[in-house]
Amino acid sequence: MKKLSKDIKRRLRNRKKLKKVSVNRYRLSIFKSLKNISAQIIDDKVMKTLVSASSGEKEIKNKKAKKIEVSNLLGELLARRAKEKKIENIYFDRGEHKYHGRIKVFADSLRKNGLKF
Secondary structure: OOOOOHHHHHHHHHHHHHHHHOOOOEEEEEEEOOOOEEEEEEEOOOOEEEEEEEOOOHHHHOOOOOHHHHHHHHHHHHHHHHHHOOOOEEEEEOOOOOOOOHHHHHHHHHHHOOOEO
16 A cells, blocks of 8 residues: 655645535636746536636746745736636635645735635
């Protein structure tokens, strides 16, 4: 039997809790590496990505900003794209990441720009 790492355990535990909340909402999944951050809003019923944004896009990459500022800009961009698709209610799937630092700044930026979770 393979031993699961603590990150995988945390990811599975978070997803299990989120499935209880997922009634009539889309999932906002976030990925973070040392340099970049990306997020996408997913419809789990049809397994399709509705909206996505990444720090590798030209709009954000051209601005020479620090990582925290990039997370803030990415939150604003994703919220704007979600509003264009008439998405307001989501649930936040942070995966294996703890809710602090760049993840928290990103979530606060989304809330400030009109997404509810």
